[in-house]
Amino acid sequence: MHLASTYALSSCRIRTRGQEVAFLRMAAPYSLTSIVFLFATIGLAHAQQGNGRSAPALFQDRCAGCHGQNLEGGKASSLLDQKWAHGGDDASLENTIRNGLPVSGMPAFGTVLSDAEIRALIVFIRESATRVGNPEMRGSHPLPDGPQSSEAATYRMELVSSGFDVPWSIAFLPDGRMLVTERPGRLRVVKDGAVAPEPVSGIPDVWAHDEGGLFTVLLHPDYAKNGWVYLSFADPGEKNTSMTKIIRGRLRGNAFVDQETIFNMPRESYRESGMSFGGRLVFDGRYLFFSVGERGKVGDAQQLDNPYGKIHRLHDDGRVPDDNPFVHTPGAMPSIWSFGHRNPQGLAVVPETGELWETEHGPRGGDELNFIRRGANYGWPVITHGMNYDGTPVSSLTAKVGMEQPVRHWTPSIATCPILFYTGDAFPGWKNQLFLGSLAQQEFLRFTLDGGKISHEERVFKNRGRVRDIQQGPDGCIYLALEIPGGGGLVARIVPDRKP
Ligand code: HEC
The missing domain is CATH 1.10.760.10 (Cytochrome c-like domain)
Structure with missing residues (x-):
């Protein structure tokens, strides 16, 4: 059997280092889990109207x-x-x-x-x-000329490469080339700023509508030895349904080969919603963490028998680690690391401590930056600082015993997206700090962290485009994937301003 966790309805089992754990009970149509779940859903819908x-x-x-x-x-x-x-x-x-x-x-x-x-x-x-x-919040300006000052660094912004269609994420190959995903389903190779005319071949078809498409590209921590490249994307199912899926493969020439599935769900569980895929991937050096959003069904994030509204943790080959928090919880999906999330699109690891940070989109208001603890519940939709898109309330509660509070939350929403823990030497004043990019408000924020809390915050800039990804380059500079409202996308680099 292939090592990857393929969550098949028929078997209802996945393998965790030799032992099998039953976790999905969807196969029995009127199982206890689904009945309890049905009542939970009705209760929630009722509460919402009430x-x-x-x-x-x-x-x-x-x-x-x-x-x-x-x-x-x-x-x-x-x-x-x-x-x-x-x-x-x-x-x-x-x-x-x-x-x-x-x-x-x-x-x-x-x-x-x-x-x-x-x-x-x-x-x-x-x-x-x-x-x-903020009358200007809709427009975004081209990259600024000349040195820009901020609290802890003077920097310039440089164009690295342009012409992308919703660039979603960036990865750096050891040979100096850069990989960029475009949400409509293309993986681009960039060399010295020039985009190869042909996208990488062999990338699976993606469901490219609404928020769906090709998401993260990420290299294995031992890429130099094993050549693994990870991709997350919205996998098309039947009748306009889709679901977040993760694969890995290797680049041979311009082709994506040796493909293996790392995480997927049975087709029957795919959903028609075009929202909340999550889709961010990060390695903590050893384990793969990834996010899956609630996929349009409010309430799933509180149930452990489904993948929605969760952060998951797997071995690099897709096996479930023995020490995941819910491996011994009957009915729970063993890959779950934390739950109660809405649509997490930012994940970052602090290399020295292994701390995991996350951002998620709230509904209208209630965007969050969270410090992720093993097995913890982050509350959505029982507690939130936001409301539904139509202006109706989600919940009267913003806090509850047993549910984690965000470290920082935003109402109204800025659309919190990528985060990066910066460890480079190009900006001594920014070292070991967290950077956050936003979509709707196009903000680029800096946080000084202190034991799972924020001790200082700065808005470095705003209105340079919707920030889809933040990565640290091999040169220690900060690279941004920017989607320009109204069309176009680029990769920009933040470099230290060198005095003449
Ligand atoms: C009959 C008139 C009236 C209605 C109706 C009314 N308000 Fe007020 N509201 C006032 C007055 C008068 C003040 C005091 C304004 C001032 O400080 O000078 C006030 C103050 C406030 C303040 C505090 C403003 C401040 O400067 O601190 C808030 C918030 C507020 N109202 C919200 C609401 C909301 C929400 C509603 C509807 C649910 C509402 N009000 C309905 C008359 C009204």
Whole structure:
């Protein structure tokens, strides 16, 4: 049998170093697991409806008469100017809305609105304020000329290579060439900035719609010895369904050969959703970690019998490590390392300690940066700082015992995507710090870490394109895969500014 973990419905078993572990019970149509699961799903759908109406509609109904249709103010103050007479943190806003301001004439809404509705209104107010505060957030500028200053480094931005169609990730071959994935399904080889005219042949077909396509390209830590190149992608199933899949293979000339499956799911479990594939891969030096998003079904992230909304951990050949947290949990997928995630698209390892960091997209608001602990639950969708895209609340809870808090969260969303722990020498002031790129808000952020927490944060720049990947090059410089809104994509390099 091939070593890779092929999660087949028929067998319902996968191999972990000789011992077999049963974990998927989907094959029995009315098994206990699926019935429990069905009730959990119904419960959740019910809770969502019960949670209330959409925040924009509520605002028009209950608040616009005084605060203006666009929150610009009228009878009462503007909610867009970021000036808060009664406190601007979440707890103060909640208190104002719940208890009102009897002296000023703001009614109390604590008895007419649910906790979740109040929570969604707060998200809505913050989101509206940010939109107004950043009129340029849609456009992005070409790379800046000349030295750019930031707190801990002066740098320049250089174009490495352009002409990509949604460049998703970058990897560096030891011979100096660079591999770049394009989401529509091409693996490109770049030499001295020039993109080879033909993409690598033999790449499997990908489901290239919505958020789906070809995702990460990653080299094995021992690539020099074994030549393994890993790819993650949306694998097309029947009738417009798809699912995150991982393979590895070797480059021979311009062909991708010796292909092996590292992770896949049975076709029957593929979904029609075009959202939340996760798809990020990272090695901690020994084990392969990867992310799978919830794939359009809210609630799966809390169940251990499915791969959705999880970070997984496997041996390089796809076997499940014996010391994974749920290998002995009946019914659990043994590859799971942590759960309760929505759509994780960023993973980074701190080489010296093996610490794992993750980013995930919230719905509307509630983007997160997480410090990942073995077996821990990160709460989605039971706790979140965001709301549904249609403005209805997801949950009234932002914290719960037994569920991890994000290290940092963003409401409104910036669309947190790649992260990199920088260890290079090109930027001494940036060494051993975490960098984060965002899609929608096109931000490039720097964090100084301290024992699983952030001790300092800087926005290095904004509006240079949607940041899809951040990698450290062999030259110690930082490379970015940038998708330019409105078309085009490029790889740029951040280099230290050398004084003449
Ligand atoms: C009858 C008019 C009225 C309605 C309706 C009303 N408010 Fe107010 N609101 C006020 C007044 C007056 C203030 C005090 C403004 C000031 O500080 O001068 C206020 C203050 C606030 C503040 C605090 C602003 C600050 O500067 O700290 C928030 C937040 C707020 N309202 C939210 C809401 C929301 C959300 C709704 C709808 C659920 C709402 N309000 C409905 C009149 C109203």
